[in-house]
Amino acid sequence: MSKVAPGPTPGFMVWRLANKWRVAVDRALAPLGLTHAQYSLVASLYGMQRAGERPSQRQLADHTGLEALYVSKLARALESAELIERTRDPRDPRAVQLALTKQGQTVARQAIDVVQELHQQLLEPLGGLDAPRTRVFTDELTALLDTPLTPSLPNNENTQGAPS
Structure with missing residues (x-):
């Protein structure tokens, strides 16, 4: 008999926060x-580019x-909006290089x-962007993100009949 957690699981809370x-x-x-995904590309x-890359x-x-295929799709949409330019890499003709246009830099x-303003507002319960609680929260999230996922175990005698 499995026990049901008394409240939401950490995974559920992370998922809800990410969606929010x-x-x-x-x-x-x-x-x-822009969408959030497009923003992640243009901001990155x-x-x-500011670092010379x-x-x-x-x-x-x-x-x-993000998945490479998704980045390709987003890049095409951003190119159509004239925010980025896609060019072949002269060192590797299979690779496509990306750069913001002048309009893309402005946007x-x-x-x-x-x-940044939105993050300040969303992090206000922790004291704002520069608060000690926000730094601790960021460190905890970084630790979780830096932990590699282990592949799931194959269905063998060690896992057969085990409760899921």
């Missing part, structure tokens, strides 16, 4: 014509944690300001 924040960011960025590109779609996927700066 995604919706809040989507709403805040709608006037700029903005920071990488011109990343490939693969590098941007690795940086954002990225505006979006970053909007999201």
Whole structure:
């Protein structure tokens, strides 16, 4: 007989918080014509370009944690909106490099300001963006994100008949 947790599980709470924040960011960025996923690309590109980088779609996927295929789809949409340009990497013709256009840089700066303000508001219960509780919260999330997932066990004699 399994015991039911008395309250929501940490996984459920993380999922709810991620959804709440995604919706809040989507709403805040709608006037700029961006979604949260598109924002993750333009904001990341903005920071990488400022550091002198011109990343490939693969590098941007690795940086954002998004699937490479999804980054490709988002990049095409952002290219159609004239916010980024996609070019072949001269060192690797299979790779596509990404860069913000002038308009993309302007929109990225505006979006970053909007999201920073939103994060300040969302983190107010912890004291705001620069509060000690927020730093602890960020450290805890980082520890969870940095822990690699172990592959699930195959269905063998060690797992057969075990309660799930």
